[in-house]
Amino acid sequence: VTAIAPHAGFEHAAVFHDGPADLARRLAPAMVDGVGRDEAVLVCLPEPEWSHLARELGAAREAVTYVPPDVRYERPGVAMALVEGFVSDALDAGARAAWSVGQVPLDGTPDDRRWHRYEAAVNEVLGTLPVRAWCAYDTTRVSPASLAAARRTHPAGNRVVAADLGPLPEPDGPPVVDLRPEDAAGVRRVLDAAFGDDVSRSRLEDVRLVATELVTNGLRHGAPPVALRAWWRGREIVLEVTDAGAGLADPYPDLRPNHATTAGGYGYWLIGQLGDRVDVDWAAGRTRVTVGLRADAAAD
């Protein structure tokens, strides 16, 4: 894993607070100063946190770009793409720094792991840019386990690996699909038969695309044998591709900005944009990539 050389202007701070009014008081003064220095500001907070902050910001509120949480936090890949795009555009337009003030949507279930992984990735993906990423954690509402995870992923400089985030959520039972694929076309046929009757056509198209990119990566860049398994986990379809390779150099390939990489083309980017949770790990001599796609995430 390559070490990151963080930008001197990069901050990734957890703001632990005890409610919307407290949060607004903790955030507003520094944000007003930032706006005064013509720094670009992105805010993505739920209500009533946003209303409290907006009042506290006063005139500086006019300089803030607000994105509703359901847009920003649709899934981790979308969240990262949005903030990275905002920062790039702001810097291109001449801003010397950019702020991202947000609150990942934790719900106290094992799925929160995907947002802790996202927080860990922020350090690596945005760390080379002059970004102040301030993340709100309401200590009266967030679970102790998630608060502990937030203390590991903040501030920047803490290196968090997948194992620090705890185990992956368990699937419901034995795999619905268990293959040693030789090409991706055959995988798509099998997935059509396994899931075609139970998800929307457009979500099935996402499952086929993600599986294709996973299997292609395994066959091209991994070491044989490549195996694909698929499960139901509640209303989530879980795809898992393993190979006998030595792991991936980058633990967050799905959360990197939209550049085709020499290793995988757009593969991981597409996986991150379509998968509701992605995990990359290496255990017992096998590289494993797991992607969960919520079956009801897209309507026909």
Added chain:
Amino acid sequence: VYGLGAQDLDEQLAVYDEGVTAAGTEGCAGLRVAADVTRLIGDPDRRAARLRWEHLSDRYAAAHPFAAMCLDDARVDTDADALSCLHPLRRDTPRPPSFTLFAGGPAVRLVGEVDAMAARTLAEVLEAARHDGDESLDLSGLTFADGRAATVHHDTVAQRAVAGSPLRLTGAARQVRRVSELCALDTELLAP
């Protein structure tokens, strides 16, 4: 019959055209040709001309009472996917390609699925299909494209535009558009 240097293709087509005309004069409904092309596709120097020829003869067959059958010896490894995918009707193909590219009326039609495994072949046959002047590629029969396939489409369109032989992509299905959008490729290139 098949000298098939690149410059011989038009001449070759003229030979077939004469044959079709002669067949008509003799009261036949048309002309059928069968040829073993194993050696041609396996020869790197003649491969591009061979693929180009498939396109020309396909266009010709779409408009004339002419049908051709190409025979490829499956015992010889010739990387024949490119040849295979230019034939909409296939018999006994050991590993049939996932897509087909053929002349369908005024447009060239791409039918089937293209993923990374087939993307190189697609790029090769699209290059061979290059036609002088405006041309459109009908994607309405393309049921699946991955990131590599989308990249091939866009690179091909971009290269053709620069080379002065523009290619229009039409009829892309939702899934094909979505991949292009997600890759932030220029979806303007995908005409409705």
